[in-house]
Amino acid sequence: MDLLYHSTRNSTPAVTASAAILMGLAPDGGLFVPEKIPAFTFPAEALSSMSYKETAYEIMRLFFTDFTPEELKGCIDRAYGKRFDIPEITRLHEAGDAWFLELFHGETIAFKDMALSILPHLMTTAAKKQGVNDEIVILTATSGDTGKAALAGFADVPGTRIIVFYPKSGVSAIQERQMVTQKGANTFVAGIRGNFDDAQAGVKELFSDREFGAWLASRGKRLSSANSINIGRLVPQIVYYFYAYGRLLEAGKIKAGDEINITVPTGNFGNILAAWYAKQMGLPVKTLLCASNENRVLVDFFKKGVYDRNRPFILTNSPSMDILVSSNLERLLYAVSGEDCSAVSGRMQELSRTGVYEITKEMQEKLGCFCSGSATQEETLGQIRGLYEKTGYVIDTHTAVASFVYDSYRRETGDETPTVIASTASPFKFTRSVLGALEPGFPDLPDLELADRLSGISGVPVPAAVSGLKDAPVLHDTVIETAQMKELVRSVLSD
Ligand SMILES: *Cc1c(COP(=O)(O)O)cnc(C)c1O
Numbered sequence: 416m417d418l419l420y421h422s423t424r425n426s427t428p429a430v431t432a433s434a435a436i437l438m439g440l441a442p443d444g445g446l447f448v449p450e451k452i453p454a455f456t457f458p459a460e461a462l463s464s465m466s467y468k469e470t471a472y473e474i475m476r477l478f479f480t481d482f483t484p485e486e487l488k489g490c491i492d493r494a495y496g497k498r499f500d501i502p503e504i505t506r507l508h509e510a511g512d513a514w515f516l517e518l519f520h521g522e523t524i525a526f527k528d529m530a531l532s533i534l535p536h537l538m539t540t541a542a543k544k545q546g547v548n549d550e551i552v553i554l555t556a557t558s559g560d561t562g563k564a565a566l567a568g569f570a571d572v573p574g575t576r577i578i579v580f581y582p583k584s585g586v587s588a589i590q591e592r593q594m595v596t597q598k599g600a601n602t603f604v605a606g607i608r609g610n611f612d613d614a615q616a617g618v619k620e621l622f623s624d625r626e627f628g629a630w631l632a633s634r635g636k637r638l639s640s641a642n643s644i645n646i647g648r649l650v651p652q653i654v655y656y657f658y659a660y661g662r663l664l665e666a667g668k669i670k671a672g673d674e675i676n677i678t679v680p681t682g683n684f685g686n687i688l689a690a691w692y693a694k695q696m697g698l699p700v701k702t703l704l705c706a707s708n709e710n711r712v713l714v715d716f717f718k719k720g721v722y723d724r725n726r727p728f729i730l731t732n733s734p735s736m737d738i739l740v741s742s743n744l745e746r747l748l749y750a751v752s753g754e755d756c757s758a759v760s761g762r763m764q765e766l767s768r769t770g771v772y773e774i775t776k777e778m779q780e781k782l783g784c785f786c787s788g789s790a791t792q793e794e795t796l797g798q799i800r801g802l803y804e805k806t807g808y809v810i811d812t813h814t815a816v817a818s819f820v821y822d823s824y825r826r827e828t829g830d831e832t833p834t835v836i837a838s839t840a841s842p843f844k845f846t847r848s849v850l851g852a853l854e855p856g857f858p859d860l861p862d863l864e865l866a867d868r869l870s871g872i873s874g875v876p877v878p879a880a881v882s883g884l885k886d887a888p889v890l891h892d893t894v895i896e897t898a899q900m901k902e903l904v905r906s907v908l909s910d
Contacts, residue, residue, distance in 0.1 A: 418480045420447040420646060423749040424760035432479040433541035436534075436647035437551075439640030440622050445760065446745050447646045452695040453477040455657070459671040459699070462661030467504040468495050470661065471533075471654045477696075478650045479537070486540050494533035494651075498522050500878065505529070505655055507662045507835070510808040513678070513821055514668075515838040516659045519811075523593060524841035524880045525735070526686065527564035530643075530651040534565075535572045537647045538639060542574065549637040552908065553577040554621060556614035556642065558682065559586040559735045560840065562604070563593040565641040570599030577641070578603045578907055580614045583894055586734055587845055588862045589881065596887035603907050604891035607900065610728050612739055617900040618642075627901065636908060643685030644742050652689035653696070659835045660698055669833055676834040678704040678824075680817040681713060682736040684743035686837055691747065694784065701832050705787040706820035708733045708795070713741060717787040720779040722762075725770040732792045732848040733812040735840070740766070748774070751781040788820035795819060799842075799852035809873040811840040812848045843869060843881045 419429035424445030430438070435447040457473060465473070471491050472484075479487060495504050501520045508515045521528025538551060551574060555565050562579040569577040581594060583606035594604045607614050621627055622638060631637060643649065656677060663669045677700055679687035687705055694700040707714050708731045716722045724739040731737055745759060751774070752758040762772040790798065795812050798819040803809055810818060817836050824830065842849045846865045850857045853872055857865070863885050866877045895903055 418453065418478060419450050421450065422446065422756070423448055423745050424756050424763065426754075426756050431481040432646070433481050433544045436537050436541045436645065437545055437547065437639060439638070439642075439645045440619075443760075444619070444623055444763075445756075446644050446743070448746055448749055449478060452692060455696045455698070459660070460664065462657055463664035465658070465661055467654070467658055468492070470658045471495065471651065474654045474657060475650055478646075481544065482540065486544075490533055490536035490540055493536050498528070498532055505658065507659055508808065508838075510806040511802055511818070511822070512825060513818065513834045513836045514659070514663065515808070515810065515814065516655060516835050517838045518655060519838065519841040519844070521564070522567045522880060523560065523563045524844050524878050525560040525564060526837065526839040527560045528567070529655060530648040531561070531564040531568040531641060533651050534641055534645065534647045535568045535575060539572060539574055541647075547637070549632075549635050551575045552631070552636050552638050553641045554618050554638055554904065555579045555640065556611065556618040557581045557586075558611040558737060559590040560844075561642065563590065563597070566594060566597040566599070566602050566604065569641070570597065570602055572601070576601045576603075576636075576908070578605070578904060580605055580607050580618065580900060582606070582610045582614055583608055585610050585730060585737060587847070589844055589846065589884070590734075592862075592884050592887075593880070595889045595891045596884060597890065605893040605895055605903060607895055607897050609897040611737060612728065613897045615642075615740070615742070617897050621901055621904060624901070630905070631908070634908065642742070643683050649685060649689055649692070649743070652686055653693050656690050656693040656700075656835070657698055663833060663835075672699055674699045674701040674832055676700070676702045676704060676830070676832045677837070678706060678817045678821040678834060679837045680706045680733065680736055680813040680839055682738040682741065684713070684741035684747070686839065688743045688746055690837075691784075701784070702830065703785050704817075704821060704824055705785055706817040707787065707789040708736045708816050709789065709791055710737055710739060711789045712739055713744070714787040714789045716744075717782060717785050720774045720776075721771065722766065722773075723771045724766070732795060732845070733816050735813055736816065748778075751778045786824060788823055790816045790819040796848070796852035798822070799849055803853055807874075809842045809849065809853070809869070809875070810838060811842045811845045813840050813845075814838040841878055842873065843878050
């Protein structure tokens with residue numbers, strides 16, 4: 416019996432994993448969820464000797480049950496190989512009171528590579544299984560990292576096209592440069608004059624635009640999403656929490672069955688939701704610590720049970736977390752509402768109508784394993800400096816938000832459970848901010864020269880993803896208003 420998926424807003428019809436991966440978003444605008452979150456089936460001790468690829472296979476096969484073992488292993492092999500700069504794919508680094516899970520060893524030196532290097536393969540395999548011959552058009556809104564990671568993953572993958580929208584003044588200079596220098600005949604990148612939420616809303620609108628869908632179909636194309644709402648993004652992210660547990664076992668820091676805490680710097684709620692799925696599958700996780708920057712929507716949600724996006728959108732030094740509508744929260748809402756699709760869809764309607772929704776006391780009680788906290792931009796920089804002075808380890812601004820929130824949590828609660836912090840980007844991706852923390856008053860040089868300076872301080876070589884940007888030509892220079900997104904997509908796809 417295959418594990419089936421249905422929308423968070425409507426439990427029928429249910430579709431197979433490959434159909435859900437291919438569609439991305441459910442037709443009613445909801446997110447695909449498995450009918451039941453599978454329990455992991457191997458003894459926890461086994462994790463201590465499993466490689467990343469082995470762990471990936473054992474987790475993904477429980478979710479993607481309509482893939483054959485050969486298909487799934489093929490996807491995993493193509494994804495987790497030479498594109499990563501360490502053979503282990505990810506590793507744990509102990510610093511201060513926590514274990515930093517370095518998820519930034521892929522092509523774009525940020526954690527989204529972990530899932531986006533496999534998604535194109537899951538998707539093209541899914542298309543074959545579904546007998547779909549249409550060209551798959553990936554339409555993505557990005558706050559910086561998703562865009563480049565998706566571009567890198569899909570570039571020149573036969574049968575696919577990718578169009579990425581990013582907020583023109585809402586990403587770092589290096590993030591922008593990474594995207595506008597993207598090679599690949601099937602890639603298109605455009606800046607929009609608006610913030611990430613505007614870009615995401617524009618993309619969502621296109622997905623639910625029937626007339627546009629029909630136009631695409633008449634041209635032998637279909638839309639899919641590489642955003643973290645795709646179940647093919649979420650499931651690969653569950654893997655590294657199991658892998659991290661295995662490394663703690665292997666190092667003798669915990670015994671099988673011991674609980675750990677996980678702290679995640681959070682934006683769209685995909686990464687921390689994957690950790691919650693890992694917990695539901697049976698991984699011994701005590702507390703999930705949700706760390707926000709100054710855009711504290713999620714902290715207020717966990718503390719008060721009210722989601723309220725009506726507030727100023729703050730551009731911070733952790734831009735990939737500058738988000739007011741965390742899409743993946745809908746999946747958690749579905750679970751804590753007792754899988755009540757109408758409760759979810761009612762609240763999502765309220766959110767789009769008024770910008771606010773409230774959850775019941777019962778729902779709030781089911782969120783007991785979550786804690787939350789936030790860091791200001793000053794606190795973020797102070798955390799980078801403090802950790803460096805104490806341990807010599809340099810972290811990026813997003814990871815620093817999580818590290819700050821964890822240190823506060825540990826001080827306030829006295830909870831000394833071994834804790835994994837998801838380290839979501841290399842410090843070389845946010846060089847200017849990180850140097851500002853380590854060397855206030857550093858000379859105003861171009862970002863790429865600052866990378867050399869950061870390398871001198873941290874003792875870590877400049878990653879190829881950054882050094883290679885120096886001579887790369889700009890291949891994409893389109894900038895548009897949010898209202899022009901549809902028109903642009905039409906013209907890109909008309910040729
Ligand atoms: C995307 C991103 C985040 C936020 O992850 P979500 O899954 O959207 O919550 C945090 N840090 C970095 C560096 C990111 O790129």
